[in-house]
Amino acid sequence: MNNRRNWLKQVSLGAVGLGFCQFEAFANTSTENDIFPDVEKSPILLRSNENPYGPSPLARAAMQKSIxxxxxxxxxxxxxxxxxxxxxxxxxxxxxxxxxxxxxxxxxxxxxxxxxxxxxxxxxxxxxxxxxxxxxxxxxxxxxxxxxxxxxxxxxxxxxxxxxxxxxxxxxxxxxxxxxxxxxxxxxxxxxxxxxxxxxxxxxxxxxxxxxxxxxxxxxxxxxxxxxxxxxxxxxxxxxxxxxxxxxxxxxxxxxxxxxxxxxxxxxxxxxxxxxxxDEKFIEQVHSSNEEVKKYTIEQLTKLNLTCIPSHANFVYFSLDNYKKDYFKQLENHNIQGTKIYEENGKWTRITIGTMKEMQQFIEAIK
Missing domain, CATH: 3.40.640.10 (Type I PLP-dependent aspartate aminotransferase-like (Major domain))
Structure with a gap:
């Protein structure tokens, strides 16, 4: 037990040295397509409310060593x-x-x-x-x-x-x-x-x-x-x-x-x-980044005349009632994976909050 705790402590100290000045550098948007280079470019995954930044640096280092x-x-x-x-x-x-x-x-x-x-x-x-x-x-x-x-x-x-x-x-x-x-x-x-x-x-x-x-x-x-x-x-x-x-x-x-x-x-x-x-510092940064990117996303969707529900999570629920294009076709054309229509009355759908770059690409795709 003591040996494991000492090992976890060493992993923690090592990972902290990575710093947090460029948080989005930790973003992990890779899929299995990165393993197979012949497969077409990996999609932007905004479908399952996953955290685009994790696991934390401490967790990554510990997971590798624990194998x-x-x-x-x-x-x-x-x-x-x-x-x-x-x-x-x-x-x-x-x-x-x-x-x-x-x-x-x-x-x-x-x-x-x-x-x-x-x-x-x-x-x-x-x-x-x-x-x-x-x-x-x-x-x-x-x-x-x-x-x-x-x-x-x-x-x-x-x-x-x-x-x-x-x-x-x-x-x-x-x-x-x-x-x-x-x-x-x-x-x-x-x-x-x-x-x-x-x-x-x-x-x-x-x-x-x-x-x-x-x-x-x-x-x-x-x-x-x-x-x-x-x-x-x-x-x-x-x-x-x-x-x-x-x-x-x-x-x-x-x-x-x-x-x-x-x-x-x-x-x-x-x-x-x-x-x-x-890794409390990493969690604080995830929370802060999610709020910043979510605010941007809601502002941009609102500019497109799409009604959004105030969100307390890492995704946004919005209506496609006023959207004139084929929303899901637009996502497909830009290699973005969203979800579905949850309520036909109002055509409500959900989008996961990714990194700022991913959400900028998402907004450009549906404009």
């Missing part, structure tokens, strides 16, 4: 990571469950609630890919429309809960809209809704705000589960690291659905997460 120990299981590293996560969230180690990205946590909670049959409630539109197996699991999905300003209708969701409701899902900030629940209203909602069902709050994008996590509330609320991820702010989407925060008894029950709890992340991924948590 040599990938022949061993990462039990000790998982324990170390859990301790750091617990400290960050002001909870105990037994309140944390690691997963291969928050996707695994979402899957596990869906399976956990489906064991009781019934239904679960979520917004329409929100992040819902994890709900696709619900029919096969025998649990019904109930959706509640967003408000006119694309926010969660918490009052409407509360009314939608019935005697068969086993879980309510809140993505905060919401994907794809980028809207956020006012904290006092959300805390009040959790208090009421959790009397009847599990409240599952997805905080994948909360790091892009200055808002306080609800994670400390799990200590006094057995029906609250929080999920977080290293995929977005920390730039580790491909490393697959996420976690749940809940009461010890809930963590134990969810863990029972896995053959090897906390062992679904690799040694390389665990080391990446551990060092990323220590």
């Amino acid at each position: 040599n120990t990938s022949n061993r299981y990462g039990w000790d590293l998982s324990d170390e990571l859990i301790s750091l996560i617990a400290k960050k969230n002001n909870v105990s180690n037994n309140n944390i469950l690691l997963g291969a990205g928050s996707t695994e946590i979402l899957d596990l909670v869906l399976q956990y609630t489906a064991l009781q049959k019934g239904n679960f409630v979520l917004a329409e539109t929100t992040f819902n890919y994890w709900t696709f197996p619900s029919d096969k699991l025998g649990i019904k999905k109930i959706t509640v429309p967003l408000t006119s300003d694309k926010k969660h209708d918490l009052a409407g969701m509360l009314k939608a809960i019935d005697t068969d409701t086993k879980m309510v899902y809140i993505c905060n900030p919401n994907n794809p809209t980028g809207t956020i629940c006012e904290r006092e209203q959300l805390v009040s909602f959790v208090k009421e809704a959790s009397k009847k069902a599990i409240v599952f709050v997805d905080e994948a994008y909360l790091d892009f705000t200055k808002e306080e996590s609800l994670s400390n509330l799990v200590l006094e609320n057995k029906n609250l589960i929080i999920t977080k991820t290293f995929s977005k702010m920390y730039g580790l989407a491909g490393a697959r690291i996420g976690y749940a925060v809940a009461t010890a008894s809930t963590i134990e029950e969810i863990s029972a659905l896995k053959s090897s709890p906390n062992l679904s992340i690799s040694v390389v991924s665990a080391v990446a997460a551990i060092t990323s948590l220590k």
